[in-house]
Structure formats: C-alpha cells, structure tokens
Amino acid sequence: xxxxxxxxxxxxxxxxxxxxxxxxxxxxxxxxxxxxxxxxxxxxxxxxxxxxxxxxxxxxxxxxxxxxxxxxxxxxxxxxxxxxxxxxxxxxxxxxxxxxxxxxxxxxxxxxxxxxxxxxxxxxxxxxxxxxxxxxxxxxxxxxxxxxxxxxxxxxxxxxxxxxxxxxxxxxxxxxxxxxxxxxxxxxxxxxxxxxxxxxxxxxxxxxxxxxxxxxxxxxxxxxxxxxxxxxxxxxxxxxxxxxxxxxxxxxxxxxxxxxxxxxxxxxxxxxxxxxxxxxxxxxxxxxxxxxxxxxxxxxxxxxxxxxxxxxxxxxxxxxxxxxxxxxxxxxxxxx
Amino acid sequence: xxxxxxxxxxxxxxxxxxxxxxxxxxxxxxxxxxxxxxxxxxxxxxxxxxxxxxxxxxxxxxxxxxxxxxxxxxxxxxxxxxxxxxxxxxxxxxxxxxxxxxxxxxxxxxxxxxxxxxxxxxxxxxxxxxxxxxxxxxxxxxxxxxxxxxxxxxxxxxxxxxxxxxxxxxxxxxxxxxxxxxxxxxxxxxxxxxxxxxxxxxxxxxxxxxxxxxxxxxxxxxxxxxxxxxxxxxxxxxxxxxxxxxxxxxxxxxxxxxxxxxxxxxxxxxxxxxxxxxxxxxxxxxxxxxxxxxxxxxxxxxxxxxxxxxxxxxxxxxxxxxxxxxxxxxxxxxxx
Numbered sequence: 039x040x041x042x043x044x045x046x047x048x049x050x051x052x053x054x055x056x057x058x059x060x061x062x063x064x065x066x067x068x069x070x071x072x073x074x075x076x077x078x079x080x081x082x083x084x085x086x087x088x089x090x091x092x093x094x095x096x097x098x099x100x101x102x103x104x105x106x107x108x109x110x111x112x113x114x115x116x117x118x119x120x121x122x123x124x125x126x127x128x129x130x131x132x133x134x135x136x137x138x139x140x141x142x143x144x145x146x147x148x149x150x151x152x153x154x155x156x157x158x159x160x161x162x163x164x165x166x167x168x169x170x171x172x173x174x175x176x177x178x179x180x181x182x183x184x185x186x187x188x189x190x191x192x193x194x195x196x197x198x199x200x201x202x203x204x205x206x207x208x209x210x211x212x213x214x215x216x217x218x219x220x221x222x223x224x225x226x227x228x229x230x231x232x233x234x235x236x237x238x239x240x241x242x243x244x245x246x247x248x249x250x251x252x253x254x255x256x257x258x259x260x261x262x263x264x265x266x267x268x269x270x271x272x273x274x275x276x277x278x279x280x281x282x283x284x285x286x287x288x289x290x291x292x293x294x295x296x297x298x299x300x301x302x303x304x305x306x307x308x309x310x311x312x313x314x315x316x317x318x319x320x321x322x323x324x325x326x327x328x329x330x331x332x333x334x335x336x337x338x339x340x341x342x343x344x345x346x347x348x349x350x351x352x353x354x355x356x357x358x359x360x361x362x363x364x365x366x367x368x369x370x371x372x373x374x
Numbered sequence: 375x376x377x378x379x380x381x382x383x384x385x386x387x388x389x390x391x392x393x394x395x396x397x398x399x400x401x402x403x404x405x406x407x408x409x410x411x412x413x414x415x416x417x418x419x420x421x422x423x424x425x426x427x428x429x430x431x432x433x434x435x436x437x438x439x440x441x442x443x444x445x446x447x448x449x450x451x452x453x454x455x456x457x458x459x460x461x462x463x464x465x466x467x468x469x470x471x472x473x474x475x476x477x478x479x480x481x482x483x484x485x486x487x488x489x490x491x492x493x494x495x496x497x498x499x500x501x502x503x504x505x506x507x508x509x510x511x512x513x514x515x516x517x518x519x520x521x522x523x524x525x526x527x528x529x530x531x532x533x534x535x536x537x538x539x540x541x542x543x544x545x546x547x548x549x550x551x552x553x554x555x556x557x558x559x560x561x562x563x564x565x566x567x568x569x570x571x572x573x574x575x576x577x578x579x580x581x582x583x584x585x586x587x588x589x590x591x592x593x594x595x596x597x598x599x600x601x602x603x604x605x606x607x608x609x610x611x612x613x614x615x616x617x618x619x620x621x622x623x624x625x626x627x628x629x630x631x632x633x634x635x636x637x638x639x640x641x642x643x644x645x646x647x648x649x650x651x652x653x654x655x656x657x658x659x660x661x662x663x664x665x666x667x668x669x670x671x672x673x674x675x676x677x678x679x680x681x682x683x684x685x686x687x688x689x690x691x692x693x694x695x696x697x698x699x700x701x702x703x704x705x706x707x708x709x710x
C-alpha cells in the first residue's frame with residue numbers, strides 16, 4: 039500500500055521550492071507526497087494540487103482558516119479529512135494547523151484537547167515532550183490525556199514497551215509544583231500509566247523518563263530554552279576557540295565530534311512534531327525547516343500512518359482516560 | 375562602614391566546612407561575614423554564632439521554620455531583622471528561606487510577593503530573570519511588580535540605566551501566551567517601565583532585554599532547562615571529542631577556550647540569587663555551591679547593601695506600582 043502525504047508548500051521560511059524539494063526527497067514507491075501550492079512550483083514530478091491562497095504566519099489562526107478555505111494549508115488538511123491523503127505536513131503557522139485540524143479533522147472521541155508531541159534527542163535515548171505548544175492554558179485532566187497520548191506515541195513510534203511517564207515540574211518531590219502540576223500529579227498517579235513522578239527541565243536533554251508531560255505554555259518554554267541554549271553554547275564555543283591560533287587548529291581536530299553532536303541535537307533531524315488527538319495524522323514542521331527537515335517530516339508522517347497511531351490513540355483513549363473518576367468527569371465537561 | 379553578612383553554614387551539599395571557607399574568602403576590612411552554625415566548625419577567624427539545629431532540604435518549609443527557631447537558617451535571617459547583620463546568605467532550602475524571610479523580615483510596604491532574581495550570563499551581557507522560583511502560582515499584578523523589582527536590580531547591581539523589560543512568553547507577538555502572560559502584558563504595557571514586549575526562552579542565553587519577567591514556575595523551568603542544557607552539551611562534547619585520538623589532541627588545544635566559556639556559563643560565577651521584596655537583603659546560593667560560589671554569594675549580598683537595594687526597592691514600589699489602576703487594585707487585595 040502506498041501512503042499518501044499531503045504537503046503544504048507554504049509557510050516555511052525558505053519558501054515553497056525548498057518544501058517541494060524536501061517532499062520529493064522522501065518519495066518512494068511506498069510513500070507519495072502530494073503537494074498543495076501555487077501554479078508554477080517545481081513539483082519534482084510529484085502531484086501538485088494548485089491552490090490560490092496562503093495563510094500568513096501573522097494572521098489570527100481561526101479567522102484565517104475560516105476566511106481562506108482555498109489556502110494550501112486548509113486544502114492539505116482537508117485532503118486527510120476527505121480520504122485523499124492519510125497524513126498532512128505543514129511548516130506553516132502552528133495555530134492555523136491546529137484550527138484547521140479541529141475544524142476539518144475534528145478530535146478523536148473523548149479527546150479534550152489535541153497536543154503537540156516532540157521528540158527530544160536526549161543523551162540516554164529519545165524522550166517525548168507533550169504538550170510542546172498547542173494549549174497555552176490547560177487543566178489537570180488535559181495533562182492526564184497528554185500522558186496517554188505520549189505513551190502511545192512512545193510505544194508506536196519510538197518502539198518503547200511500557201514507557202515511563204514523568205510530569206515536568208520544579209522539583210522531584212511529589213509536593214513540588216504549581217496548582218496545575220499538583221492536581222495533574224494526582225491524576226497521573228491514579229492512572230494506569232507507568233507514572234514515576236516529577237522530573238525537572240534540567241534533565242530533559244539527559245533523558246529521565248520516556249514521556250514528559252506538561253502544559254503547552256511550559257512545554258514550549260522548555261523546548262525553546264533547550265533549542266536556544268544548544269545554539270548559544272555551540273556558537274559561543276566556536277567564538278572562544280576561534281580567538282587563538284592554537285584554538286583554531288584544535289577546532290579543526292574536534293570538528294568531527296562536534297558535527298556528530300550537532301547532528302544529534304539538531305531539531306532538523308526529527309523534522310517535525312505530531313499534533314495528536316485528531317481523526318487524522320498531522321505533522322507540524324519547524325518554520326525554519328530545510329529540505330532535509332521537510333523530508334524527515336514527511337517520513338515521520340508516513341511512519342505514523344504505518345503504525346496506525348491514530349487508531350491506537352482512539353483505542354487507548356476510549357479505554358484509558360475513562361478508567362479514572364477524574365477522567366470520566368473531564369470527558370463530560372465540554373472543553374473550550 | 376563595615377557590612378556584616380550573616381551566613382548560614384548548613385544546607386550546602388558540600389557541608390558546613392565548605393561554606394565557612396567560602397565565607398572567609400570574601401572577608402575584607404569592609405565586609406565581615408558572621409557564621410551561623412554548630413560548635414566546632416572551623417570559622418577561619420570569623421565570628422561564629424553557635425546554633426543547635428539545622429533545617430533539612432526535605433522538610434516542609436513553613437513548618438520547619440516555625441518548629442526550629444534556633445536553626446542556623448532562621449537565626450541568620452533573624453540577625454538581619456534584629457539589625458545584627460545587613461544581609462543574609464544561605465545555600466539551604468529556598469522554601470525555608472522564603473518562609474523565614476516572610477516571617478521574620480516581612481515584606482516591604484506594597485509588595486504582594488517576594489521574588490527570586492537571578493542573573494543569566496547572556497552573550498550580550500547579563501540579564502535579570504525574575505521570578506526564578508519563589509512563586510509557583512502568580513497573578514498578573516505580581517508579574518508587574520516583578521518587573522519593577524527586576525528594573526531596580528538591573529539599575530543598582532548591573533549598573534544599567536533605564537533597563538529594557540521583557541515578558542517571557544511563547545511568541546514575540548503581543549497576543550501570544552497564556553492567560554497570565556496576556557494579562558501581565560497589558561499591565562506592563564501600561565506601566566512606567568521601559569517595557570518592549572514579549573521575549574522567548576530561546577533568546578535567554580543570547581540576551582534580549584535587561585530584565586525578563588515571568589512567574590516562578592515558568593522561570594524555574596526555563597532556568598533549569600538552561601543550566602541542564604549547558605551541562606549536557608558540554609558533557610556530550612567532551613564524550614564525542616574524546617572518542618578519537620585526533621579529537622583528544624584537538625580537545626587539549628581548545629581547552630582554554632572551553633574553560634573561558636565554562637567560566638562564563640557556570641552558575642557559580644554569580645554565586646547566588648536575590649530574594650527581593652523584603653525588609654532586608656536575602657541571597658540564596660545554589661545547594662551545590664563550592665567555596666568559590668559561597669564567596670561570590672557573600673560579595674553579592676554586600677554589593678546589594680552598598681547599593682541600598684532594599685531602600686531603592688521601597689522607594690520604587692511605593693511610587694511605581696501604585697501608578698496604575700491595576701497596581702492600586704492589586705495592592706488593596708490581600709495576597710495569600
């Protein structure tokens with residue numbers, strides 16, 4: 039079976055040509071990227087669905103999605119809703135992808151809020167951070183669901199049996215945190231998940247737990263602190279070393295090691311993040327994605343289709359979330 | 375005039391002897407550290423006030439402070455309240471320091487919540503992060519006050535005229551963030567501060583703005599993500615480079631540059647964080663502090679005394695915070 043992945047060519051900092059080239063690099067007999075973009079884009083032999091419009095990064099997401107039903111982003115998402123593709127990839131506005139997905143794909147039964155799952159290349163192996171930015175304000179029962187979604191992701195995509203789930207807080211002790219994490223801690227503790235307590239952001243890049251649960255505001259702050267610090271430290275290192283001749287010679291000798299490190303820590307290696315909890319597979323790529331990153335994002339989307347991530351989430355959430363009183367109450371409360 | 379700094383010898387991972395040695399290293403004719411600790415500690419010629427008890431890191435802070443009035447931590451804080459010292463330094467429990475300070479020093483008039491101000495050694499110069507962990511749950515009006523406290527800190531301690539204040543959020547645009555940051559953004563915008571909008575955690579180590587305002591949960595997560603990532607990246611770099619002979623030779627050559635970078639990024643260089651908003655100067659040192667870090671923390675405390683940080687905060691908060699409607703309302707609401 040060929041997996042078809044709808045690719046929005048707009049939204050990336052480097053423009054549609056870069057996205058098209060990246061999508062083309064991922065094509066195989068089993069994986070057919072379908073481009074959604076303007077007439078005239080070099081499609082590298084891929085099918086191109088011509089679109090008239092594009093959603094800009096600074097547009098209010100919900101308004102833009104409603105006002106531009108013919109935009110490449112909305113058309114690509116609708117391709118999954120209509121069964122024309124099994125997954126969608128966009129490097130455009132995260133907010134617009136979330137809005138379009140909620141409108142056209144809708145949530146899986148029982149899901150309160152979709153969440154962004156990002157793989158962090160930790161020293162001891164990959165860690166899933168969820169939510170990395172979809173929900174700036176979240177409730178404890180949302181965090182419980184994020185734990186379940188992250189666990190399914192770790193099982194299916196990272197091939198980790200019985201993943202260890204942790205809650206991101208400001209101390210390892212159970213009673214450390216803000217009100218949200220204290221309440222979420224209790225729900226996670228009472229759940230069927232293999233929950234092993236809090237973790238701190240200082241361990242994110244070392245790898246403590248397979249899944250780290252948090253709200254979208256905190257997760258986004260932690261993720262960007264990681265990315266920014268990696269870039270700053272490597273950049274400062276280059277500056278310091280380059281300030282003397284011997285340092286420069288040494289810099290040449292350590293370059294292969296530095297390259298390996300950079301490759302592991304580069305967000306482009308993973309290419310994208312899943313937006314989980316929807317009736318369809320959605321991958322959000324970094325706005326700064328190169329063609330390499332787009333290629334990886336398209337492959338990540340296909341991998342999710344092959345592993346039936348959406349079906350597995352549906353099975354898990356219909357069973358898992360309702361297994362606690364709090365989950366039942368939460369599922370009965372309409373979410374905003 | 376000699377500045378007397380009360381130093382709690384308990385609470386540091388490396389034990390009282392290390393703290394005493396660090397305090398002694400900071401002593402000058404103008405700066406007299408006074409130790410608070412058990413009989414028998416080598417005081418290196420400094421005055422030692424003998425205490426019977428110590429607060430452990432895992433004790434509930436408020437209970438411990440009430441139950442152990444004779445502990446080194448409480449006695450050291452009380453020394454400031456009683457005028458026996460002008461500042462206090464402890465590497466013990468942050469929660470206990472906060473509780474003891476609230477009980478014995480009390481808040482400055484108009485201050486809703488004390489906050490922790492930490493200096494981040496950003497590439498473009500030092501940045502004040504406030505609150506780095508005192509208030510896990512905060513309200514918008516607290517963040518406005520943190521902005522004022524951070525500005526006074528930047529002016530007095532970092533010698534920055536008209537410091538630029540930013541709000542930590544998950545997007546540079548005004549409308550990006552959670553409800554707390556959206557509301558705080560509006561208060562900061564309406565204030566007399568030189569507020570220039572949101573910043574993201576990815577820029578923390580580069581340096582965007584002189585003061586970065588956030589709640590204690592987010593600030594603590596961001597700070598620990600920074601510290602942990604710096605340690606992980608430098609550690610991974612050593613591993614990668616050490617895996618080949620040429621890499622090892624190169625590693626020797628780049629060592630001076632790496633040392634300079636490590637010295638800049640080491641939390642020990644700054645030694646401690648101010649707990650601001652109290653009727654006395656309080657410095658909290660890292661639990662992992664070496665004698666070098668303790669020495670720096672004691673000097674940081676003395677610097678705050680010389681620059682009259684507490685008086686300046688009092689002047690500023692009585693004028694500044696009440697200059698907006700929201701601030702006036704906030705000051706009338708009793709805080710928990």
